[in-house]
Amino acid sequence: MYDVIVVGARPAGAATAMLLARRGLRVLAVDRARFPSDTLSTHQVQPSGTERLRRWGLLDRLLAAGTPATERVRFDLGGTVLQGRFPEGVLYSPRRTVLDAILVDAAREAGAEVREGFHVAGLVWDDRGVAGIRGRDGTELRAPVVVGADGKHSLVAKEVAAPVQRNVAPRTVASYAYWEGVEHWAGGEQRHGELYHRPGRAVAAFPTNDGLTMVYAAAPIDEFGTWRTDVEGHLLATLDQCGDLGERVRAGRRVERLRTTVDLPxxxxxxxxxxxxxxxxxxxxxxxxxxxxxxxALADAELLAETIAGGRTDYQRRRDAARLPIFGLTTGLAALRPARGLNAVLLKAIARREASTEQFLGVFAGTVPVRTFRRSVPRMLVQRARGWAVA
Ligand SMILES: Cc1cc2nc3c(=O)[nH]c(=O)nc-3n(C[C@H](O)[C@H](O)[C@H](O)COP(=O)(O)OP(=O)(O)OC[C@H]3O[C@@H](n4cnc5c(N)ncnc54)[C@H](O)[C@@H]3O)c2cc1C
Incomplete structure (x- = not known):
């Protein structure tokens, strides 16, 4: 008998299992995958996430795997370039083969049982609610609490018929791959993470393990039909709109296949x-x-550990409060439309001041709440207006 069964053992599941086991609970985590295992995902871990890994004693393992730090970001929005460091912490972009295996090992070391290659086919119920899981092979395993950390097509969510609170139709097609020998952006003394927004396009280039650069490009989902006819051609043509990034990537060598998805709900x-x-x-x-x-996922794991082991009852409220503002911002940005009107003015105002740029980057880093940033917007606009008055 376990206290908690966790379905899925990647960032959400393995971290939840680790934190609960560290608090002395009997935990089983199961995953149909076997680790180390890649998954269809790039892997910038925002500074708030890497700070959690540091607190949990796992950041050194990422560094030992040769994961390079990204301390500065250059966010080129066409007319405006925001460039600076994160207000707190550092971004790392570890391959998922590296990160997910570190988390699974840490869960085991904490005392959790982790069963790899275990495919959950359904849940076990009693008159109180969910009471366990059923494997594809018919095995039944019981626990008073089951955590569904089984990803965007969660079987647990389907089985419990978890009500949908928000649903915005998928907006982008995304492709990415890894290149070696990509020079870093020449304007920087230190290696930058590079982000570009162009009308109908978003691009990211970040250093990752083994000296590789991960390059990602997104386009509106209704372009998927043409995008898929020549993914590399469309990706490189997109990079050519981003300063000298296209040139620098072409001068390197792609070392893995291109991956493309429209499964972005x-x-x-x-x-x-x-x-x-x-x-x-x-x-x-x-x-x-x-x-x-x-x-x-890492933040949810921490909230869950406080809830399940710490006797709190407000997981839902805290999860929503922390994530819904950035959910709105993200679905807005995924429309891949250029900033107009007041937003364009605001971005120019932000770009003028280092402190404002850091605040803005802090929103994505997870270290500045969206609400705190919004409160500083009127001040930024006034400063911008004063700048115009003296110009
Ligand atoms: C193209 C792309 C790029 C991305 N880039 C980034 C990025 O740069 N930075 C970032 O922070 N996020 C990124 N993401 C999002 C990121 O991949 C996810 O948010 C993250 O993986 C969520 O972690 P998770 O543990 O909740 O779920 P997952 O990583 O999806 O893990 C779920 C696990 O559950 C297991 N599972 C599912 N069903 C069952 C079952 N029935 N039985 C047993 N096991 C099961 C799966 O095998 C899997 O291992 C990207 C996503 C995509 C698609």
């Missing part, structure tokens, strides 16, 4: 019910344009 589900919780993408998934998913 934006869905918020109720995350808590009798005998069950949802963590990570199972409970809230959003377009990767703002690279929030892994950090969110």
């Amino acid at each position: 934006n869905v918020v589900r109720r995350a808590q019910g009798p005998g069950w919780f949802l963590a990570g993408d199972a409970g809230l998934v959003m377009d990767p344009v703002t690279a929030q998913g892994i950090g969110n």
